[in-house]
Amino acid sequence: MANTVQLPIRPLLWLLHATSVFAAGVSHSARANSADTLKDCLLNAVSGNIAEVKLSSDAGFQTDHVRPHNLNFPWAPFAITYPTEASEVAKIVTCASKNDRRVQARGGGHDYTNKCEYLKKIYGRSRLSGTGLGAGDGAVVIDVKNLNQVQVSSEGIATVGAGNRLKDVCEKLHANGKRCMPHGSSPTVGIGGHATVGGLGLHSRLLGTSIDVMTGAEVVLANGTIVKASEKEYSDLFWAIRGAGASFGIVTSFDFQTNREPDNVVNFSYTVSSTSPANLSAAFKAYHRITTERNLDRRLSSVAVISKDTLLISGAFFGSKSDYAGLDFGSQIPGVTNRTLKNDFTWMGHMNATFKSISDLFPAQSYFYAKDTAVTYSTLPSNSTIDAVFEHLQTAKSGTDTWFVLIDLYGGAPNDAAAGAMSYPHRDLAYFFALYARSGSETTSTIHDFVEKAVLTYQDNKPENFLSYAGYTNLRIKGSPQKKYWGANLSRLEGIKAAVDPEDVFSTPQGVKPRA
Numbered sequence: 001m002a003n004t005v006q007l008p009i010r011p012l013l014w015l016l017h018a019t020s021v022f023a024a025g026v027s028h029s030a031r032a033n034s035a036d037t038l039k040d041c042l043l044n045a046v047s048g049n050i051a052e053v054k055l056s057s058d059a060g061f062q063t064d065h066v067r068p069h070n071l072n073f074p075w076a077p078f079a080i081t082y083p084t085e086a087s088e089v090a091k092i093v094t095c096a097s098k099n100d101r102r103v104q105a106r107g108g109g110h111d112y113t114n115k116c117e118y119l120k121k122i123y124g125r126s127r128l129s130g131t132g133l134g135a136g137d138g139a140v141v142i143d144v145k146n147l148n149q150v151q152v153s154s155e156g157i158a159t160v161g162a163g164n165r166l167k168d169v170c171e172k173l174h175a176n177g178k179r180c181m182p183h184g185s186s187p188t189v190g191i192g193g194h195a196t197v198g199g200l201g202l203h204s205r206l207l208g209t210s211i212d213v214m215t216g217a218e219v220v221l222a223n224g225t226i227v228k229a230s231e232k233e234y235s236d237l238f239w240a241i242r243g244a245g246a247s248f249g250i251v252t253s254f255d256f257q258t259n260r261e262p263d264n265v266v267n268f269s270y271t272v273s274s275t276s277p278a279n280l281s282a283a284f285k286a287y288h289r290i291t292t293e294r295n296l297d298r299r300l301s302s303v304a305v306i307s308k309d310t311l312l313i314s315g316a317f318f319g320s321k322s323d324y325a326g327l328d329f330g331s332q333i334p335g336v337t338n339r340t341l342k343n344d345f346t347w348m349g350h351m352n353a354t355f356k357s358i359s360d361l362f363p364a365q366s367y368f369y370a371k372d373t374a375v376t377y378s379t380l381p382s383n384s385t386i387d388a389v390f391e392h393l394q395t396a397k398s399g400t401d402t403w404f405v406l407i408d409l410y411g412g413a414p415n416d417a418a419a420g421a422m423s424y425p426h427r428d429l430a431y432f433f434a435l436y437a438r439s440g441s442e443t444t445s446t447i448h449d450f451v452e453k454a455v456l457t458y459q460d461n462k463p464e465n466f467l468s469y470a471g472y473t474n475l476r477i478k479g480s481p482q483k484k485y486w487g488a489n490l491s492r493l494e495g496i497k498a499a500v501d502p503e504d505v506f507s508t509p510q511g512v513k514p515r516a
Ligand SMILES: Cc1cc2nc3c(=O)[nH]c(=O)nc-3n(C[C@H](O)[C@H](O)[C@H](O)COP(=O)(O)OP(=O)(O)OC[C@H]3O[C@@H](n4cnc5c(N)ncnc54)[C@H](O)[C@@H]3O)c2cc1C
Pocket: 104, 105, 106, 107, 108, 109, 110, 111, 112, 115, 144, 162, 183, 184, 185, 186, 188, 189, 190, 191, 192, 193, 194, 196, 197, 198, 199, 200, 201, 245, 246, 247, 249, 250, 251, 252, 362, 471, 472, 508
């Protein structure tokens, strides 16, 4: 077995096989031949345009092309390709699967874990220097950045190339008739990874998630076919890609129903600064009671950020100054030390400010650990649980000074779709509670423990009652991460996976695996 160049693509077999190849220390020339065959195939797929195929042996491959978002997880793909049209994507997928390689799409490259788990397991270390590995060990990455068109039809349906980043989507929709759609607040997140996993942002309470407004998608399948998926055609696939897209195909373009931009945006913030955990908690409890009312005005959105000695509550209201005045809850929050109010943002002015504040929070590359929990209206924490979490956050050893909890308020439109309408499982969602901790080098067990204890405390020590967002991948999830990400929808996903990608070509460590 060690002498064959046929690497079975099924992850377990692949893992065993690669381990034995490595241990035996043979077949270097066989693997070199396989690498050459694949390289030729990839170059043919893009009509010989070398700018579209970057190999691990190329100078600057790691620094200019791999660029992991989370430095905890260095990543060593075989090649990163930059196709310019769907037909090239299809040919690249076929090259990879014929050569028994895994394939990964890349949009904005903001995945939390860079999907490197297999390499870590195989080589038993987390740093890959590239020495001694040969060029044939990694996956083929299809970076879709060149698929970056945005067109808006007269019915307001936007066809959005999967390579656009959120800032591009926002700006291009604005330029195409002052349109907008719901999505997150990070300018550099890619719509490719975002709109295949959920896609929630400040205007989600009003308009829903990115997947809620998706009306169709062009998808390259594992067998190299290009299909148009919608409620009418390939409806199972369409159901799957709205929540678990990375395991099912490569979306080359999305169709989204857009909306008119809001005419006016009010922006508010309330800061509570205190060294007393009880004072911070008192403010948060008041905020929590108000904002988890099911009938809270959908035009009001909000984010709370908890950090050391600070609670920062901010938000946007998509309506007029006078409509906002009646909803302003600031006077009900005890201990506010600073407040700001801007009544008359334009849509783009507001988005610019929001994008900037998120860029300031998250560097392009860093060492970090993040863990989240979805909180539904039936799993809201009690006041004493909130007190316990603030006590932990403010007093426990954190292992880093750079940590914060983001509480992104949802409810409203994201809960309008029926529970099983798409594979994304978070209906009846109140908010996500997500703790993020960054450090100057690989994150330590002190940091992991600090983060995990906070989330577990927030869950009242009953993690089995909570799901996590598949957009915040976490390799430390115990048990079945797939169950955490997709809940009751996992079983149907596994069936669809067996039908469209039985060999697990689109393979990720925590992705949906085909039902046996
Ligand atoms: C700083 C930051 C802020 C964030 N804020 C929000 C937020 O406000 N709201 C929210 O909902 N999420 C948020 N996220 C999560 C984010 O939406 C997901 O991590 C998303 O998957 C990232 O997409 P990407 O294209 O940038 O990442 P990538 O790493 O390129 O892709 C992520 C995954 O999606 C797959 N994928 C990418 N493109 C395609 C495609 N065309 N077809 C099929 N699969 C594809 C990849 O294979 C990979 O598995 C945030 C993440 C970060 C890092």
